[in-house]
Amino acid sequence: MFSQFALHERLLKAVAELNFTEPTPVQLAAIPPAVEGRDLRVTAQTGSGKTAAFVLPMLNRLMGRAQPRVRIRVLILLPTRELAQQTLREVERFSQFTFIKSGLITGGEDFKVQGAMLRKVPDVLIGTPGRLIEHLNAGTLDLKQVEMLILDEADRMLDMGFAEDLERLTSECVNRQQTLLFSATSGGNGLRDIVGKVLRDPLHLKLNLVGELNEGTRQQIITADDMAHKERLVQWLLANETYQKAIIFTNTRVQADRLYGRLVAAEVKAFVLHGDKDQKDRKLAIDRLRQGGTRVLVATDVAARGLDVDGLDLVINFDMPRSGDEYVHRIGRTGRAGGEGLAISLICHNDWNLMSSIERYLKQRFERRVIKDLKGSYQGPKNLKASGKAVGVKKKKTAAKKNATQKPKPSAKSPSKRKQPSGLISQDGLAPLKRKLPAVE
Structure with missing residues (x-):
């Protein structure tokens, strides 16, 4: 129960109002030391309640x-x-019985309106690095009295090229007393550098291993011949799989728009979400998916983080993600908080090596699946097609053929004479041995 935590009664009232009953493992591990004022570095799987x-x-x-x-x-x-908008909603829900006010600063919104909000000085400011830097440069943002700094999905911010922005923003919070850093993956050297610079004697909490992510999600691959074949597979899956809501991920905005057009032409009700869409369209796409106005969203990795949608139980990787961490975040949109889900990756010949490397990274082997009506000619690399059984059959056939063409050896009693070979062949088959055969008597 949340009452075990040393939380203010008004927060416990909000928790009860929201029907939060049992804390998740990450909440059990992180809340007590965070309440005590410790700096934390927490790695916890997506959808775990972090x-x-x-x-x-x-x-x-x-x-x-x-x-x-x-x-x-x-x-x-x-x-x-x-993710910023979703976090704002969570802050407002938990603070509904308090006097705490929150504000949001992201790109795509009116800069002057944001400036007016900042002049009202919210207690909690939630934002993305790029737009926050713009307000710092304009003199409309002062972070020098910030007490607490929280970085969520810091590895993704580094992947997006925000390393310098993060350093600038954290350095502005010169009087902070506590810093929390949460992520779904362990990240690389860049993240370790950030941890070393911004955290002070942190408590490290790692609540999952990469290979154990999304235990409630089945992970499958289906091989495809080309992009057109993938598009047909997507349409078949959307027509035949049982699901409430689905996201289809592509690696590029162009491919997202193309696939979206194909689905609309096939009378599939869908929305598309990527970085070229303005803020109004992006919000509309997510709201329609959440509210059930549409069941299908085609998106780039902009939707791989922070998108929490009830009933989202199908993820299709039209393009294989470029890293194991991004794969984790994509399939993390389904099978959340112990639920069940299905993640299907469509694999062409140029996706196979990437898919294999992700399998090794996760220490998992994805389930192979074939759709009979749309089975293509590509079924994986040639040297992997033959199973051990098939190879054994081939060897037997070769041996039988060799025996059929080989002349029978004369018996010891046979009067016929045969010409002796001049030497024995060495074991490596490269040169004759000089030792002669003994004479046959």
Whole structure:
């Protein structure tokens, strides 16, 4: 029960109102030390409840008597607009019985309107690095009195090229007393550098191994001959699989638009989401998917992080993601919080090596699947097609053919004479041995 945590009664009231009963493993591990004021470095799988694991301790820190707001007290940094908007909703839900106010700063919104919001000085500021830097440069943002800094999906922010922005923003929070860093993956050297620079004597909590992610999600691959074949497979899957909502991931915006057009032409009700879409269209696409106005979303990796949609139980990788971490985040949209889901990756000849490397990274082997009505000619690399049994049959056939063409050896009693070979063949078959055969008597 959440009552075991040393949280303010108004926060516990909100938790009860939202029907949160049993804390998840990441909440059990992270909330107590965060409430005590420790810096944390937390790795926890997507959909495990890590947003509440940092929001509740953060709000608990801010609790107190209502007073005029004269400074931003908490800064939460996130990689995408969608994740920032979702986090704002979570903060507002948990703070519904308090006087705490939150604000959102992301790209795609009116800069002057955001400036007016900043002048009201929210207690909690949630934002993406790029637009926050713009406000710093314009003199409309002051972070010097921030008490608590939270970085969610820091590895993704580094992947998106925000390393310098993160360093600038964290350095602006010169008086911070606590820093929390949450992510679904362990990241690389860049993330370790950030951890070393921004965290002070952190407690490291790792609540999952990469290979154990999404235990409730079946992971399958279907081989395809080309892009057109993949498009037919997508249409078949959407028509024949049982699902409530689905996301189809592509690696490029051009491919997302192309596939979206194909689906609309086939009378599939869908929306498309990628970085070229303006904020209004991006919000509309996600709202329609959440509300059930559409069951299918075609998206780039902009939707691989932070998109939490009830009933999302099918993910299709039209293009194989370029890394194991991105694969984890994509399939993490389904099978969330112990639910069940299905993740299907469509594999052409140029996807196979990438798919194999992701299998090795996850220490898993994806289930191979064939759709009889759309079975293509490509079934994987040639040297993998023959199973051990098939190879054995081939060897037997070869031996039989060799025996059929070989002349029978004369018996010892046979009067016939045969010419002796001049020497024996060495074991490596490359040169005759000099030793002669003994004479036959």
